[in-house]
Amino acid sequence: MTKLPRRAAPHQPGVYLRALEPDDLEFLFALENDPSIWGVSDTLAPVSRHALREYLSHAATDFYVVRQLRLVITTEISDLPVGVVDLFDYDPLHQRAGVGITVLASQRRHGYARQALELIKQHAREVLRLHQLYATVGANNRRSLSLFRAAGFRRVGTRHAWLRTASGWDNAVEWQCLL
Numbered sequence: 282m283t284k285l286p287r288r289a290a291p292h293q294p295g296v297y298l299r300a301l302e303p304d305d306l307e308f309l310f311a312l313e314n315d316p317s318i319w320g321v322s323d324t325l326a327p328v329s330r331h332a333l334r335e336y337l338s339h340a341a342t343d344f345y346v347v348r349q350l351r352l353v354i355t356t357e358i359s360d361l362p363v364g365v366v367d368l369f370d371y372d373p374l375h376q377r378a379g380v381g382i383t384v385l386a387s388q389r390r391h392g393y394a395r396q397a398l399e400l401i402k403q404h405a406r407e408v409l410r411l412h413q414l415y416a417t418v419g420a421n422n423r424r425s426l427s428l429f430r431a432a433g434f435r436r437v438g439t440r441h442a443w444l445r446t447a448s449g450w451d452n453a454v455e456w457q458c459l460l
Contacts, residue, residue, distance in 0.1 A: 363388035376412035420452035
């Protein structure tokens with residue numbers, strides 16, 4: 282996949298999205314094994330390098346076949362990965378997919394997630410020809426709620442006691458963006 286660049290505001294470095302590379306193994310290992318994000322990624326245990334190596338060997342499989350796509354968020358300045366954005370649960374009949382985004386803890390609050398959401402929306406609309414994207418966000422995840430609102434997603438509902446957390450059950454807010 283070619284880079285999907287976007288010009289950022291003067292105070293923010295721009296980001297682009299790129300396909301996964303074999304060299305991303307250590308980056309993915311750090312990201313997937315961060316227990317602080319397991320609650321939002323439906324993960325319960327660490328992921329091995331072997332499993333990630335296998336995943337990377339199949340990551341280039343066609344979106345329309347595997348019905349998911351993971352792209353690496355990379356800064357234009359450093360060319361280093363700072364996060365990932367995922368399209369998943371692609372529904373070809375209704376032309377929609379779920380979207381999820383994760384940024385390394387050390388790289389948050391720089392506007393990378395917001396820029397990446399704009400890029401994936403553009404890619405979904407112009408390249409994949411999707412009609413809509415949706416997201417499920419924990420009701421207590423204030424930063425993600427703000428992110429999806431700022432990215433033009435519309436709050437369409439609440440699922441009560443939907444997400445199990447360490448402290449009990451959390452509601453989930455459903456977001457939708459018509460492309």
